[in-house]
Amino acid sequence: MSERTVYAVKLKDQEQLMSSSSGGAFTALSDVFLEEGNAVVCAVYDYISHRVLFRIVDSREQRDLARGSKYLQAEMGSVYRDSVSWLAGHPEGKLLFFGLGCQAAAFQRYMETARCGDRVVTADIICHGAPSPRVWRDYVQTVAPEGGLTGVNFRDKKTGWAHSVGTAVVNGEEISIQDYRRLYSSRNTIRPSCFSCPYTKMDRGTDLTIGDFWHIEKSMPDFNDPKGVSLVILHTDRGRELFQKASGALEYRLSNERECWQLNLEKPTAWPGSRDRFWKDYRDRGPAYAIAGYSRKKTMPARIMEGISRVLGS
Numbered sequence: 001m002s003e004r005t006v007y008a009v010k011l012k013d014q015e016q017l018m019s020s021s022s023g024g025a026f027t028a029l030s031d032v033f034l035e036e037g038n039a040v041v042c043a044v045y046d047y048i049s050h051r052v053l054f055r056i057v058d059s060r061e062q063r064d065l066a067r068g069s070k071y072l073q074a075e076m077g078s079v080y081r082d083s084v085s086w087l088a089g090h091p092e093g094k095l096l097f098f099g100l101g102c103q104a105a106a107f108q109r110y111m112e113t114a115r116c117g118d119r120v121v122t123a124d125i126i127c128h129g130a131p132s133p134r135v136w137r138d139y140v141q142t143v144a145p146e147g148g149l150t151g152v153n154f155r156d157k158k159t160g161w162a163h164s165v166g167t168a169v170v171n172g173e174e175i176s177i178q179d180y181r182r183l184y185s186s187r188n189t190i191r192p193s194c195f196s197c198p199y200t201k202m203d204r205g206t207d208l209t210i211g212d213f214w215h216i217e218k219s220m221p222d223f224n225d226p227k228g229v230s231l232v233i234l235h236t237d238r239g240r241e242l243f244q245k246a247s248g249a250l251e252y253r254l255s256n257e258r259e260c261w262q263l264n265l266e267k268p269t270a271w272p273g274s275r276d277r278f279w280k281d282y283r284d285r286g287p288a289y290a291i292a293g294y295s296r297k298k299t300m301p302a303r304i305m306e307g308i309s310r311v312l313g314s
């Protein structure tokens with residue numbers, strides 16, 4: 001019998017829930033570490049370089065800056081070495097790592113090699129695929145050629161969690177970045193390695209997994225929430241202990257592996273037929289042409305065909 005425990009969760013604090021991409025599992029779990037004087041390793045958007053960088057954060061203010069899904073691959077940078085140094089400087093301290101499956105596995109392995117494995121708890125994030133950071137930077141050039149991009153929300157829930165939209169702030173004005181969201185959905189900008197991702201399964205090798213609790217409107221309609229619901233899968237006793245400590249900040253329901261099923265818990269995202277053409281256009285005709293050409297709204301027949309192949313695929 002599986003030893004995994006599955007929960008649907010959402011933050012009780014409605015303001016924090018709205019600023020989280022799913023149900024705010026990241027906030028509740030990281031609060032436990034911060035309150036105990038420990039630190040959290042997570043991915044933060046940098047508005048100067050328009051990259052996403054892993055950082056060690058030890059306050060709620062810094063942690064809040066890591067909220068939100070960023071649809072570009074984050075850079076590990078020096079975070080492995082910095083984490084070992086942080087642990088050396090805090091002999092009683094512990095780190096909680098949040099990152100995509102590949103990043104969590106790499107972090108865990110590095111820490112074990114550095115003999116720090118027992119002082120690290122790892123949480124991996126379910127992932128559809130990490131998009132190219134170069135495409136995002138080129139996109140920023142198209143929407144803010146003079147600079148001035150001071151805010152970005154890849155999953156703005158003002159239209160509901162299940163119907164979230166991409167928004168950004170350029171020179172103080174909110175703009176839509178739905179075309180970038182559509183480009184991500186087209187799968188053309190996802191890294192080649194993601195299409196054979198070994199972490200797209202239930203057994204993740206981490207202490208716990210977080211993601212969106214998709215399809216909850218069918219499996220647990222009375223717990224569904226337009227502000228978002230997180231999926232939490234606990235794999236180890238360390239994961240269970242952390243969840244237990246975080247549970248006071250959460251509304252939660254016990255679930256199971258069948259109810260929380262989604263594609264990327266079973267297999268990698270499929271290579272899209274248009275990917276080679278997209279990158280040829282990107283090189284030959286330039287980013288603006290390729291981004292505009294491959295981020296168009298889908299026609300109704302195309303959406304119906306996509307729905308049918310998704311059902312057949314699953």
Ligand SMILES: Cc1cc2nc3c(=O)[nH]c(=O)nc-3n(C[C@H](O)[C@H](O)[C@H](O)COP(=O)(O)OP(=O)(O)OC[C@H]3O[C@@H](n4cnc5c(N)ncnc54)[C@H](O)[C@@H]3O)c2cc1C
Pocket residue numbers: 019020021022023024025026027042043044052066067068069070071072073074098099100125126127128129130131210211212213214230231262264
């Ligand atoms: C590229 C990407 C693809 C995803 N695909 C899926 C999916 O197919 N199915 C699914 O259920 N969930 C997916 N998610 C996860 C989901 O969107 C939420 O990020 C997750 O449920 C956490 O939400 P939250 O409300 O708990 O936390 P939030 O408060 O929104 O915190 C976000 C967390 O994600 C981390 N993060 C954000 N962007 C990145 C990044 N680019 N690289 C590494 N870490 C990052 C932050 O450090 C933080 O820990 C994806 C996330 C990303 C970044």
